[in-house]
Amino acid sequence: MTAATELRLLKDIDEPGLDTIEVYERRGGYSALRTALTELDPDEVLEQIQAGDVRGRGGAGFAMGKKASFIPKGDMDKYLVCNADESEPGAFKDRVLMQKNPHLLIEGCIIAARAIEANHGFIYIRGEYELQADVVERAVRAAYERGYLGADILDSGFDFELVVHRGAGAYICGEEMALLDSLDGKRGNPRLKPPFPANAGLYQGPTLLNNVETLCNVPIIIELGPEEYVKVGSEQSKGTKVVSVSGNVQRPGNYEVPLGVTCREIIYGLAGGPPEGREVKCFFPGGSSAPVLTGDEGLDLTYDFETMAQAGSMLGSGSVIVVDDSQPLVPLALRLADFYRHESCGKCVPCREGTNWTVKMLERVESGEATPMDFELLAQVQSNILGNCLCVLGDSMAMPIGSMLEKFRAEFEQHAEEARARNEAAVVEQAAPELAAAPLTGPA
Amino acid sequence: MADGSRSNGSTRRDLPLVADRMVGLDRQIASGHPAVAAGWDMPVDLDKDPAVIPQLADVEVPEDLKREIEWRMSLYPDPRSAVLPALKAAQRVHGWLSTDAMRQVAAVMKVTPAYLSSIASFYDMLHEDPVGRHYVYVCTSVSCHLVNAKAVYDAIAAAAKKARLEGWDIREFECLGACDMQPMASIDGRYVGPLDPSDAPELVAAIKEGRTPLPGRGLEDEDYMPAGAGDPPPHEETQ
Numbered sequence: 001m002t003a004a005t006e007l008r009l010l011k012d013i014d015e016p017g018l019d020t021i022e023v024y025e026r027r028g029g030y031s032a033l034r035t036a037l038t039e040l041d042p043d044e045v046l047e048q049i050q051a052g053d054v055r056g057r058g059g060a061g062f063a064m065g066k067k068a069s070f071i072p073k074g075d076m077d078k079y080l081v082c083n084a085d086e087s088e089p090g091a092f093k094d095r096v097l098m099q100k101n102p103h104l105l106i107e108g109c110i111i112a113a114r115a116i117e118a119n120h121g122f123i124y125i126r127g128e129y130e131l132q133a134d135v136v137e138r139a140v141r142a143a144y145e146r147g148y149l150g151a152d153i154l155d156s157g158f159d160f161e162l163v164v165h166r167g168a169g170a171y172i173c174g175e176e177m178a179l180l181d182s183l184d185g186k187r188g189n190p191r192l193k194p195p196f197p198a199n200a201g202l203y204q205g206p207t208l209l210n211n212v213e214t215l216c217n218v219p220i221i222i223e224l225g226p227e228e229y230v231k232v233g234s235e236q237s238k239g240t241k242v243v244s245v246s247g248n249v250q251r252p253g254n255y256e257v258p259l260g261v262t263c264r265e266i267i268y269g270l271a272g273g274p275p276e277g278r279e280v281k282c283f284f285p286g287g288s289s290a291p292v293l294t295g296d297e298g299l300d301l302t303y304d305f306e307t308m309a310q311a312g313s314m315l316g317s318g319s320v321i322v323v324d325d326s327q328p329l330v331p332l333a334l335r336l337a338d339f340y341r342h343e344s345c346g347k348c349v350p351c352r353e354g355t356n357w358t359v360k361m362l363e364r365v366e367s368g369e370a371t372p373m374d375f376e377l378l379a380q381v382q383s384n385i386l387g388n389c390l391c392v393l394g395d396s397m398a399m400p401i402g403s404m405l406e407k408f409r410a411e412f413e414q415h416a417e418e419a420r421a422r423n424e425a426a427v428v429e430q431a432a433p434e435l436a437a438a439p440l441t442g443p444a
Numbered sequence: 445m446a447d448g449s450r451s452n453g454s455t456r457r458d459l460p461l462v463a464d465r466m467v468g469l470d471r472q473i474a475s476g477h478p479a480v481a482a483g484w485d486m487p488v489d490l491d492k493d494p495a496v497i498p499q500l501a502d503v504e505v506p507e508d509l510k511r512e513i514e515w516r517m518s519l520y521p522d523p524r525s526a527v528l529p530a531l532k533a534a535q536r537v538h539g540w541l542s543t544d545a546m547r548q549v550a551a552v553m554k555v556t557p558a559y560l561s562s563i564a565s566f567y568d569m570l571h572e573d574p575v576g577r578h579y580v581y582v583c584t585s586v587s588c589h590l591v592n593a594k595a596v597y598d599a600i601a602a603a604a605k606k607a608r609l610e611g612w613d614i615r616e617f618e619c620l621g622a623c624d625m626q627p628m629a630s631i632d633g634r635y636v637g638p639l640d641p642s643d644a645p646e647l648v649a650a651i652k653e654g655r656t657p658l659p660g661r662g663l664e665d666e667d668y669m670p671a672g673a674g675d676p677p678p679h680e681e682t683q
Contacts, residue, residue, distance in 0.1 A: 077521070086621050087618070087619060087621065088619065089585040089586040089587060089618070089619035089623075090586060090587050090619065090623055091619075091621060091623075092621045092622055092623050092624055094621075095621045095622065099663075120521060126621070127528075127532075127567070127569045128569070128581070128617075128620050128621065128630060128633075129621065130633030131633060131634070131635070131663065131664055163519045163520065165525070165528070165529070166528065166529060166532070167528065167567075168528050168531070168532065168567035168568070168569040168570050169567050169568030169569035169570075170566060170567050170568060171618065182528070183525055184522065184524065184525060185522065185524035185525045185526070185527040185528075185563070186563070187562060187563060187566040188566065188567075203521055203522055244623060244624070246587035246623030246624060246626055247586075247587050247590045247591075247623075247626075248590050248591070252587075252623060252624045252626060253624045254624065284586075288585075288586045288619075319623075321586055321587050321590070321623075322590075323590060327590060331589070332586070332589060332590070335584070335585070335586060335589045336586055339585055339586070339618055339619075342618065343618065345566075
């Protein structure tokens, strides 16, 4: 299978003015909405989404249709929330979708809201995406003017209000419970689950929470029909995926691929591979939270949810970060751990303390103060974080750091040893230059 | 201590004291490293006035700010949801979230300033201390780190220092979600990249003179060319 498959999400992405409602409508936009509102009743819309079998594109890969079917029926206040707080290092697919094709997202939101009969929707955009939030806000206003949002949409009797909400720079608010708390007007601290958002989410009402890319797939399912939609993709991972490739590659960028192509095809075929003369040392298949795969073990695997999970990693948000063989891993691990230390909300002890101590220990490895015991301790701290917190932020550090340590232990030890030797030489040089010039030879 | 006598000679016998169980606590406090926050063993002072919500009549709020906050509050089923947009609006007016700014937002939103402070201290883009009104955030997160972003940041920081740039908040930032422009920076929300340390003097000079830094290399610029765009990836050719 080649990567030259039809594009769905990025189909018209280079069309000038796609972010305006006129161009979007000319390209067939909002026709899926018309179908969903005038020809189908809410249950049928939900059935179609379930039949399309789209798995959540935000990281967890949970089937969207199933999630939507958990929302109770009835006329209580229900909410739809779009998670556009894309802050994972290496992820930038939602940015492009929102900036270039905001109406696809809005159409997806309305159809998904129709399926669960929610009358209020929110798009939570991270604070740093100022340009993108402006674009989406403009698009929402245009959709209101055309009558796609507001009261009695297309004379179907369905009301839907959509609000663009901007975050203020907190990675943790991409976690669903933290996002809901943040939207509630609180600090973005994750809550204990259950109750899940489907039962008690925003304002304690049933809430469907999905990623931008997931919601962008909804109009496509309705448009193509679920039978056609599931033709692309692998056995259990249907549809296409926008993959963000970055790091040491020649053509970093977003590429839409059918799920099930090989990693080699993505990294070498689409992104041009690492710079001339370099090899792939390892890569993160699903953003910085995913355990790394070495080039040897990972490149020939197929890129879908199951294969990545079987290989001990994950597809996550679909962000491939490539590390070439010129990169020392210790500074990278330190930078990575430092990100999670900074972003930990501090609610759960294993994450708050674990991320702090991991940074401190990695600093010791970096500076050459680490003892062999530190490596054991470092690995132990990672395993003590895993699965012990309310959310997966701590795990998101523990998994990549743990996997790097496991797969490249020798490099970590060598790095520490070299730094230690350098420090020692510097001390000798300063204290006794004559010794440094003529090193002592030990007894035979 | 079943009889309730105190081993540490506390005179506050009427207060519930549980420190007896914590051996050496006094010594720790004496050594300048308190094990717990001061006043932790004091009971709640029920006579103290509760935190008050500033009255709108007592606080002078700029009309535009008041209108914006009220409009934001009207968008949500629960007006408290507007706390982030409201604080951001106040920050735009005042430059940072000073005590005055907090009181103004609190008066309009009818919440306590302490509640707002709990929010402001959580988010990276809300500032409880004065910062520059404009910002340059240089991404040095994982993907950018791999392509030498630290050198870019150092160069920009050094150039800004050399040019005595004032009123600008220049700092390293976590992933800004533009790894396709790596290494990149956000200048007041305008994304520019890919950057090289040699771009730093020009970037800083442009900021200082009020020009648009690095025209043509911002994400929303019409002629923006992403990295490797001269060599289109195969699936775009086959369309």
